Amino acid sequence: xxxxxxxxxxxxxLAMTLNFGFFYGDPTxxxxxxxxxxxxxxxxxxxxxVLKLGDRTQLGAVLLATSIVADxxxxxxxxxxxxxxxxxxxxxxxxxxxxxxxxLSGGALLANAVSVILxxxxxxxxxx
Numbered sequence: 026x027x028x029x030x031x032x033x034x035x036x037x038x039l040a041m042t043l044n045f046g047f048f049y050g051d052p053t054x055x056x057x058x059x060x061x062x063x064x065x066x067x068x069x070x071x072x073x074x075v076l077k078l079g080d081r082t083q084l085g086a087v088l089l090a091t092s093i094v095a096d097x098x099x100x101x102x103x104x105x106x107x108x109x110x111x112x113x114x115x116x117x118x119x120x121x122x123x124x125x126x127x128x129l130s131g132g133a134l135l136a137n138a139v140s141v142i143l144x145x146x147x148x149x150x151x152x153x
Contacts, residue, residue, distance in 0.1 A: 029076075030148070032076065033073075033076045033077070033144070034144060034148070036069060036072050036073040036076055037073050037076075037137070037140055037141050037144050038141055039069050039073075040066065040069045040070045040072075040073045040092075040095065040137050040140075041134065041137035041138060041140070041141050043062060043065050043066040043069055044066045044070070044095070044099070044130060044133050044134045044137050045134055046059075046062050046066075047059065047062040047063050047066055047130050048127060048130045048131050048134050050127075052123065052124050052127040052128065053120050053123055053124060054123070055117075055118055055123040055126065058126070058127060058130075060106065063099070063102060063103055063106070063130065064103070066099055066130070066133070067096070067099045067100060067103060070092065070095050070096050070099055070133070070137070071096060073092055073140075074089070074092040074093060074096055077089045077092050084143060084147055087143060088140055088143055088144065091136045091137070091139050091140040091143070092136070092140060094132075094133070094136040095133040095134075095136040095137050095140070096133075098129050098130065098132040098133035098136065099129070099130060099133045101129050102125075102126050102127075102129035102130045102133070105122060105125050105126050105129065106118070106122070106126050108122075109122035109126075
């Protein structure tokens, strides 16, 4: 077994599942979405991005691109949340900001799903 492939697969899948955990729920109710889970998704996505940096193949470039897209989407989601919470203020975040936060994480979820599908496809086609 290749330890690097195991660790990479673990972080790619963990990034997707954490992102799904944050994304799942009513997009208009921020109470259903945990800030801690968003933070964990960002950290794991950044680790997954670092793990993709060494691959110099065409597939490695696509995997890196999907990971960077997911990072940008998740960081944008956290930025919107922080902006709505601390700059705009108020007792609760509005529905427009809540929908933007959840929608951005949905885009990251899609990028993570593409990454995992490509990783599994590459694993299946590789020689044993």
